[in-house]
Amino acid sequence: MNATERPYTLYGCEVSCFTAKVRVAMRYKRLFMEEKRAELPKILKRTGLACIPVVTTPEEEVWQDSSEIIDRLEARHPSPLLYPESPLIARSVDSHSASRAVLRSPSRHLASAIGSIPQS
Ligand SMILES: N[C@@H](CCC(=O)N[C@@H](CS)C(=O)NCC(=O)O)C(=O)O
Numbered sequence: 001m002n003a004t005e006r007p008y009t010l011y012g013c014e015v016s017c018f019t020a021k022v023r024v025a026m027r028y029k030r031l032f033m034e035e036k037r038a039e040l041p042k043i044l045k046r047t048g049l050a051c052i053p054v055v056t057t058p059e060e061e062v063w064q065d066s067s068e069i070i071d072r073l074e075a076r077h078p079s080p081l082l083y084p085e086s087p088l089i090a091r092s093v094d095s096h097s098a099s100r101a102v103l104r105s106p107s108r109h110l111a112s113a114i115g116s117i118p119q120s
Contacts, residue, residue, distance in 0.1 A: 006058035008033040011043060018066040019053040025070050029077045032058075 008031055012019025026033045038052045046062050047054055055063045063069045074082055 009056045010035045010053060011038040012053040013038055016052055021066045022053045022069050025073055025082055028082060029073060029080060031077060
């Protein structure tokens, strides 16, 4: 959980594999978080780009791009470590994690972190 009472908010969509990638990372790290379906006008207003996923932090920072988001989460919440310690292998894992193939056959450790977002 975060030290603060405010959650991270993940804005995305249930069919987005990039959103799923961030969801898995946040759940694996057991962060205090909520997920909301992205609405284009709000995303554009926050980021200037019509692209998901977007994460807002408890401090109201706005983060975009799944790899960037995960790097920042890893830096803030290093335990449990998501990526292998070797930078080369870590980059390789990141590239593969964006593919649906990996999401269809998640590792045993990440499987329990995968789930769907609320329908409303
Ligand atoms: N580099 C971005 C790519 C995000 C991206 O392509 N998002 C949208 C377009 S806004 C998309 O079509 N995603 C497909 C998907 O998430 O499955 C990231 O990693 O977050």
